[in-house]
Amino acid sequence: MHMADALLSPAVGATMWAGSLAALGYSSKRLKENIDNKTIPLMGVMGAFIFAAQMINFTIPGTGSSGHLGGGMILAAILGPYAAFLVMASVLTAQALFFADGGLLALGCNIWNLGIYPCFLAYPLIYKPIAGDGTNSRRLAVAAVISALLALQLGAFSVVLETFLSGKSELPFTSFVLLMQPIHLAIGLVEGFVTVGIISYVKTSRPEFLENSIASRPLADGTPVKNTLIAFAILAVITGGAISWFASTHPDGLEWSIEKVTGKRELAQQTQGISATLRKLQEKTAFLPDYNFKPPSKEKAAGEKSPVWPGIEAGTSIAGVVGGAIVLSVIVLIGFAIRTFKKRQD
Amino acid sequence: MSHHIVDFKNVFFRYPDGTEALRDLSFRITHGEAVGVIGANGAGKSTLLLHMNGHLLPTSGTVTIGDLHLTRKTRQDIRKKVGIVFQNPDDQLFMPTVYDDVAFGPLNLGMEEDDVRQRVHDALNLVNSLALQNKPPHHLSSGQKSAVAIAAVMALEPDILAMDEPAANLDPKSRRLLINLLKTFSHSRIIASHDLDLILDVCSRCIVIREGTVAADGPARDILSNRKLLEENNLELPLSLQKC
Amino acid sequence: MAFDEQYYNIGYLDRLSYQDTFVHRLDPRIKLITTLLFLFTVISFSKYEVAALLPFFLFPVILLTAGEIPLWFILKKVVIVSPFAIFIGIFNPLLDASPVTVLPGLTLAAGWFSFASILLKFILTVSTALLLVATTSFPTVCHGLRQLGVPSIFVSQLLFLYRYIFVLAEEAMRMVRARDMRSFGHEGTNVKVFIRIAGVLFLRTVERAERIYSAMLARGFQGDMPTRKRYRITARDLVFAGSVTFYLFVFRFYPATEILGRFFQELF
Numbered sequence: 001m002h003m004a005d006a007l008l009s010p011a012v013g014a015t016m017w018a019g020s021l022a023a024l025g026y027s028s029k030r031l032k033e034n035i036d037n038k039t040i041p042l043m044g045v046m047g048a049f050i051f052a053a054q055m056i057n058f059t060i061p062g063t064g065s066s067g068h069l070g071g072g073m074i075l076a077a078i079l080g081p082y083a084a085f086l087v088m089a090s091v092l093t094a095q096a097l098f099f100a101d102g103g104l105l106a107l108g109c110n111i112w113n114l115g116i117y118p119c120f121l122a123y124p125l126i127y128k129p130i131a132g133d134g135t136n137s138r139r140l141a142v143a144a145v146i147s148a149l150l151a152l153q154l155g156a157f158s159v160v161l162e163t164f165l166s167g168k169s170e171l172p173f174t175s176f177v178l179l180m181q182p183i184h185l186a187i188g189l190v191e192g193f194v195t196v197g198i199i200s201y202v203k204t205s206r207p208e209f210l211e212n213s214i215a216s217r218p219l220a221d222g223t224p225v226k227n228t229l230i231a232f233a234i235l236a237v238i239t240g241g242a243i244s245w246f247a248s249t250h251p252d253g254l255e256w257s258i259e260k261v262t263g264k265r266e267l268a269q270q271t272q273g274i275s276a277t278l279r280k281l282q283e284k285t286a287f288l289p290d291y292n293f294k295p296p297s298k299e300k301a302a303g304e305k306s307p308v309w310p311g312i313e314a315g316t317s318i319a320g321v322v323g324g325a326i327v328l329s330v331i332v333l334i335g336f337a338i339r340t341f342k343k344r345q346d
Numbered sequence: 347m348s349h350h351i352v353d354f355k356n357v358f359f360r361y362p363d364g365t366e367a368l369r370d371l372s373f374r375i376t377h378g379e380a381v382g383v384i385g386a387n388g389a390g391k392s393t394l395l396l397h398m399n400g401h402l403l404p405t406s407g408t409v410t411i412g413d414l415h416l417t418r419k420t421r422q423d424i425r426k427k428v429g430i431v432f433q434n435p436d437d438q439l440f441m442p443t444v445y446d447d448v449a450f451g452p453l454n455l456g457m458e459e460d461d462v463r464q465r466v467h468d469a470l471n472l473v474n475s476l477a478l479q480n481k482p483p484h485h486l487s488s489g490q491k492s493a494v495a496i497a498a499v500m501a502l503e504p505d506i507l508a509m510d511e512p513a514a515n516l517d518p519k520s521r522r523l524l525i526n527l528l529k530t531f532s533h534s535r536i537i538a539s540h541d542l543d544l545i546l547d548v549c550s551r552c553i554v555i556r557e558g559t560v561a562a563d564g565p566a567r568d569i570l571s572n573r574k575l576l577e578e579n580n581l582e583l584p585l586s587l588q589k590c
Numbered sequence: 591m592a593f594d595e596q597y598y599n600i601g602y603l604d605r606l607s608y609q610d611t612f613v614h615r616l617d618p619r620i621k622l623i624t625t626l627l628f629l630f631t632v633i634s635f636s637k638y639e640v641a642a643l644l645p646f647f648l649f650p651v652i653l654l655t656a657g658e659i660p661l662w663f664i665l666k667k668v669v670i671v672s673p674f675a676i677f678i679g680i681f682n683p684l685l686d687a688s689p690v691t692v693l694p695g696l697t698l699a700a701g702w703f704s705f706a707s708i709l710l711k712f713i714l715t716v717s718t719a720l721l722l723v724a725t726t727s728f729p730t731v732c733h734g735l736r737q738l739g740v741p742s743i744f745v746s747q748l749l750f751l752y753r754y755i756f757v758l759a760e761e762a763m764r765m766v767r768a769r770d771m772r773s774f775g776h777e778g779t780n781v782k783v784f785i786r787i788a789g790v791l792f793l794r795t796v797e798r799a800e801r802i803y804s805a806m807l808a809r810g811f812q813g814d815m816p817t818r819k820r821y822r823i824t825a826r827d828l829v830f831a832g833s834v835t836f837y838l839f840v841f842r843f844y845p846a847t848e849i850l851g852r853f854f855q856e857l858f
Contacts, residue, residue, distance in 0.1 A: 004675045005719075006712035010634045028741035035743075037813045041440065041806060042799040044750020045758070049795040051751065052758040055596045056766055058784035069788065090747045094755065097723040097731065098600045100671050100716045105629045168637045168708055169678050170685035170701060194785055201789030202796075209796055318693060320641035323851025327644045331651050338655035401804050422810070430808045436757050437801040442729035442749045451809035453816030481608070482729065484756035502809060 002095075002110050003159055005103030009166035016162065017108030023116060024089055027082040039083060046075065047087045051094060070187075072118030073148045073195045077127060077134075078202075081119040088115040109162050113155040121154065122147035137200060144199060145192030152188035156180045350377035350412065350505045350534045352398065352428075357407035359393055359558075367393040368404070369558035375534055375551075382545030382566055383538040385555035386580035391510070391538040392433075394555065398508045398536070399428045412505065426455070429504030433511045435491035439483040444475070444494050447483065451502040469501035470494070473527060489520025496527070508536040513544050542584040546570050554579055593766045597759050599667070603720070604756075606659055607727040613657035614725050617827040618734025624834040625722045631838045632714045637704045641847040643711065649834065650717045657725040664724070668716045679708035728752045746815035754798075762791055 005013070050071040057068055071091070075084035089111045095101040102110045130143035160176045163169050169176075202209060352375040359368035367390045375381050383391050396402040397409050400421030409416040411424045432438050441447035448469055452462045470476045473493040483491060492512060499507065512528070513521045521544070528535065528548045539545055545552060545566060552569040554562040556579055562569055569575065571587050582588075607614070613621075632646055654661060686701035723731065729749060736745040765787045803811075840846070 002674065004671075004678075004712060005629060005633060005715035006675050006708045007678055008633055010630050013630070013633065024744055025741060028743045032741075032743055035813075037811070038799075038803050040743075040746065040813075040815070041750060041802040042796070043747055044440075045754045045795050045799045045802065047747060047751035048754035048758045049792060051755050052762040053788045053791060055593050055759065056762060056784060056787060057593070058781050069784075086744055086747050090744065090751045093748060094728075094751055096719065097728065098603060099596075100667055100720045103629070103715045104626065104719045104722075105633060105715065163678060168704065170682040170704065171678065172685070190781065194781060194788070197781070197785030198789050198792060201785060202792055205789070205793055206796070209793075319848045319851030319855060321693065321851065322854055323847035323849070324641050324644045326850050326854065327847050328647065331645075331648045334648065335651040335655045338652065342655070342658065396804070399808050401807060422812075425808060425810055432801065432805050432808075434801065437798060438805045440750065440753060440802045440805060442732070442753045446729070446749075450806075450811075450816060454810035454812065454814075482604070482727070483753065485605070485608070498809065 002102035003106040003113065003162055005105045007163050007166055007168050008105055008109070009168065012162050012166045013105040013108060015108075016112050017105070020089070020108045020111040020115070023085065023120070024111075027085045030082045031086065035083075039079070043079060043083050043087050046079065047090045047094075050075065050087065050091050054091075054095075069194055070114065070118075070148075070152065070191050072114055072151060073122065073127065073144060073191070074198055076119045076123040077131070077144065077195070077199055081123050084123070085115050085119040088119065109158070113158045113162075117154040117158075118147070118151035122151040126150060134203075137203070140199065141196045144195040145189065148192035148195050149185070149188035152184045152191060153181060156184035351375065351410070352506060352534065352536065353408075353410040354394075354397070355408045355410070357397065357404045357409060359397065359402060360405050367558055368397075371407070371555075371559050373553055373560055373563060375536065378532055378534055379551055380528075380535040380537070380549040382542075382549035382552040383536060383555060384540070384542065384545060384552060384579070384581060385561070389555045389579070390558040391555055393558075395430060395508050395510050395536070395538055398506070399425045399430050401430075426502060427504055428506045428508060429499035429502055431492075431495050431499050431507070431509040431512060433514060435488070435495040436483070438495040439491060439498065441483075443480060443482050444470070444486070445479040447494065448479075448498045448501045451498065455502070465501045465503075469497040472500055473497045487520070488515050489517065489523065492516060492520070492524060493527070504533065506534045506536070507531065508538075510538050511541070512537060512539065513541050540581070542570055542576075542581065543586050546584050546586060593763055597763055600755070600759075602663065603667075603724055604728065606663075606724045607730075609658060609725075611657050611725070613653055616725075616830055617823050618726050618730045619738055620823065620827040620831050621722060621726055622731070622734050622738065624831055625718055627835065627838060628718055629715050631842050632711055634842070635707070635711070637707055638700065640703055640706050640710065641851075642841070642845050643707065643714065644847050645841040646714055649837070650714065650721055653718070653721040653725060657721065659721060659724045664717050664720055667720055668713055671716060672712060675708060675712040679705045679712075682708070742815065749815075757798075758791065758795060761794065762787070765791065 050069070053069050054071065055068070072084070072088050075087050078084075079087060092102075092107060092110050092114060096104055096107045096110070126147040127143045130146070131140045134140050157177070157180070160173070160180050163171070164173050164176065171179075354374075355372050357368050357371045358366070360366045371390070371394065383394065385391055393402065397404060397416070398411070400409075400416050400418075403416065403418065403421075411427055414420045414424055414427075416424055439447045441450055445466055448466045449462050452465045457465070466479070467476065470479055473496050475490060475493050475497060478486060478490060478494060483494070486494065496509075496512075513524055516524060521541075525544055525547050528537070535548070537545060537549060549566045552562075552564065552566040553560055554569060554575065561579065562572075562575055570584050573583055576582055628646070628649055632643065635643060650664075653659070654664065681701075682705040683699050683701035686704060687699045689697045690700050690703065691697050726734075729752065732745050732748050732752070735748070736742060769783060769787060
């Protein structure tokens with residue numbers, strides 16, 4: 001469920017990057033303040049472990065299809081939220097680079113969807129309170145399953161939200177939600193069981209390791225309420241930022257989407273109120289109130305406003321087809337030219 | 347040259363889980379000696395090596411390196427004197443490129459960028475691996491990895507070099523190159539290994555460890571030709587001595 | 591994808607990144623920034639834009655050819671990761687059916703245009719991201735990130751991850767091979783076996799971390815991972831950055847494809 005660059009709008013991509021970078025910076029700072037030196041190599045190889053373990057496929061019971069590990073909850077349970085978040089972010093970065101899973105712009109979304117929820121919401125709110133010190137196996141199992149499930153549901157929902165706000169896909173919000181959430185219910189359950197399985201395997205084979213890791217986890221033991229509040233504050237700022245940015249650059253787009261989804265005029269009018277205010281605000285703060293710095297977004301807003309495709313004029317599309325053929329041939333020629341030049345050099 | 351001396355006096359060490367790994371262990375190694383440490387699995391060889399740079403501290407007894415007694419306070423200084431090459435080069439080479447790995451130690455000493463470059467150059471040159479400097483360790487052969495692992499330690503210019511199974515996993519040719527390399531060093535060398543031919547080739551003296559204490563200590567040729575002593579310690583005569 | 595295949599795929603990509611070409615020698619920061627700029631420019635086009643995206647293939651083609659990266663390798667990787675984007679995009683032609691006349695006599699649903707646009711953007715973004723790492727070794731990318739101000743603790747995390755991906759993946763591969771050798775069909779690939787394999791791998795990883803820590807201590811580690819500053823931006827880098835920016839700017843704001851098309855239409 002990696003988000004992909006091609007489905008993103010620049011606004012959503014940049015917002016999610018900003019959110020993930022903020023969380024990265026904050027976690028790095030917190031870790032630097034009181035990290036045990038021994039944790040540095042441990043975190044490093046844990047990342048490699050998750051990366052390698054994700055490459056191993058297994059059969060999902062009852063379906064016959066194959067699944068693989070996510071790993072966020074295992075990391076959080078063992079390393080605590082801050083270290084786990086950094087490790088998860090590094091795993092996703094390596095995947096974006098080596099497998100092009102998602103892509104570089106969507107990396108911000110993916111770090112958010114797969115890192116923030118397990119580490120900063122599921123861990124302090126669900127896992128920690130239920131699992132306690134981790135001595136009771138049953139509580140630990142329940143905690144791991146519920147938190148893995150919740151984290152994945154939130155992640156899947158965010159994918160829907162990010163895709164929807166980007167406006168590149170025509171999928172209606174509700175059908176998309178109905179499509180994504182049940183699939184991730186199944187994946188989340190499996191993730192939960194795998195998390196429990198690995199943690200209890202480690203618990204039976206090397207109990208002292210888990211005890212040490214729990215004992216040497218001042219960060220994790222620090223007030224969960226505070227962590228959560230911070231997480232929610234970030235969340236609120238980001239969502240607020242995303243929506244207002246979206247609203248200010250595509251006022252009509254948002255109105256149009258909400259109307260399309262809910263079918264309610266009142267809501268649309270409300271957003272019109274918000275976006276109108278935002279537009280006024282933008283006009284007041286902008287250097288050139290009537291001139292948008294980004295002509296592209298203006299074009300796009302126009303494109304989304306009209307239900308019909310913008311340039312229907314046949315001449316334009318013929319020009320597009322002819323021009324496209326020429327442009328591609330030129331690019332291929334340039335490619336061949338560089339290749340031959342290189343070969344001749346050798 | 348008192349700073350090349352290693353002195354263990356009545357050293358005891360017990361792991362937190364209760365295993366008594368070293369029991370009244372005493373020996374003294376002087377400047378420039380090459381000493382082989384042999385013994386059965388679990389006899390305490392690796393524990394001994396981990397005391398050499400203060401990774402472990404004795405439960406009782408004293409360890410002296412040069413003119414410093416090993417304590418929690420002096421161990422940072424002792425680490426500058428004693429270079430340890432651990433068994434598995436993949437654990438030893440933890441940085442993403444050969445250059446970064448060899449530079450890790452000197453940079454930790456707070457050296458200037460240019461001096462570090464010189465150190466790295468010299469150390470890699472010493473083990474004939476200069477051409478590898480921009481490669482990541484996972485592109486190297488086992489022989490190259492162990493050479494670089496040695497360079498990484500040599501870059502700190504230690505007085506004393508301690509090695510744990512330096513030739514494990516090496517093919518015969520790489521092993522021969524390593525042996526020739528070790529012979530060229532003038533440092534005090536302590537080599538723990540089951541590869542008795544290597545010890546015979548490189549070391550003039552040999553210490554047999556059994557159950558955490560010294561079972562025998564003497565010239566390598568004498569000890570390594572003592573079939574009875576070796577067999578008592580789960581070892582056997584080096585191949586080169588078996589035929590005669 | 592089978593485990594072995596994924597493993598050797600990363601290995602191949604990694605080896606490509608250590609080549610020595612003009613593209614490989616560029617400063618990592620310049621490559622990172624121009625790539626991000628490129629990606630942003632590509633996705634900033636409206637959802638129906640198709641023709642104007644075509645000139646953007648020039649950038650990956652230049653990286654590919656000048657960087658001596660095999661085309662089939664990049665194409666294969668693009669195809670492998672494409673299902674999600676295709677899955678989401680394929681709904682567009684179904685849901686957005688307003689007719690658009692492309693050529694006289696040929697009418698398509700507008701959704702096909704937005705679908706084609708998603709696909710083009712997908713190919714452009716994925717191939718460029720892959721080309722970035724195929725022409726810049728991972729450690730170099732990390733040094734670039736560090737110099738761009740990414741927190742050092744995260745950068746060293748990435749460096750460790752890179753160093754041990756290959757070691758652990760090889761360990762995992764041996765276990766997976768042992769599993770598949772004895773599982774005759776599906777029995778062996780169930781979740782329980784996976785948990786056991788992952789558990790063993792986990793414990794070995796923890797033990798390895800302890801040995802690495804000893805090795806680090808032995809070489810004077812006191813909590814800070816040293817990084818060296820070795821990259822200096824040269825005139826060549828600036829010329830590259832300048833021309834890429836110019837190219838992106840021109841093709842973002844002037845519909846070159848269409849202009850060219852009209853020009854040729856008028857000729858004939």
